[in-house]
Amino acid sequence: MQFIRRILSEVGIYWRTEMDNTRELDTYIFADGQLNYRFDVRLPYSEPSGLFDGAAESVWDVRTWHNIATGIVATRDYNYRTQIQEFKYCGVSFDGWKDKLCQFWEAKARYDQFFRADGTKKEWWRGDNSAINQAGRHQAVATVNQPLKVVWIFMQPMSCYYFSKIFIRFKDIVVRWEP
Known part of the structure; x- marks a missing residue:
């Protein structure tokens, strides 16, 4: 608040x-x-x-x-x-669009609170499932709109590392850490 x-x-x-x-x-x-x-x-x-x-x-x-x-x-x-303006393309939401780079952007803020010091996810947190589903929708949009890439920007390092391992199967999603 x-x-x-x-x-x-x-x-x-x-x-x-x-x-x-x-x-x-x-x-x-x-x-x-x-x-x-x-x-x-x-x-x-x-x-x-x-x-x-x-x-x-x-x-x-x-x-x-x-x-x-x-x-x-x-x-x-x-x-x-x-600030980044939210976009909707093919019914899928994105936080931003960089036309010169042909990139949609997705920004994620304070997710490290859901991880232990060793980088493992806390059992009670289920938010990663919705993020994975969202990434799947982003990948579907990128697949049919080549050379489009989707850049997921994480504000904190543990969550960036965690999702970069999970998103490895999405060939058009790039994961970055920007504090």
Whole structure:
């Protein structure tokens, strides 16, 4: 959730929650300007006595804290305008397309959490099955559209190594590690 908050704030989008009275559900409202922002909204404070609050908006507890951290901060530039756009070709989804290279790209982020230090897959994780099925669909598209290649880019080394061994049978899929 913090990642989403950070990305949204970097592009000037804020959000708030509101109760949808017709459906009686919390609703998230995203906006990129202050047109829908509600200024000077005050919520009544009610002691948590265990009594029914009449469904009125209220604050039952307020806690404030802060944490000061000193040191070096490293950031990665994120620009939503330059990110890889998702593509669909022959009903198959790809994360990106590089026309000059005749390549579809597939990006995979933090998969090393599903592997032990020795590189073996944790028993409970079944996500590799869907990745293998996805790679099969990618290979089918590449087979009928030569000289097309599909490049799978892994952000972490263990998952890259694991899938490079499995994908060896897919002749048009290239596996790369790019941290």
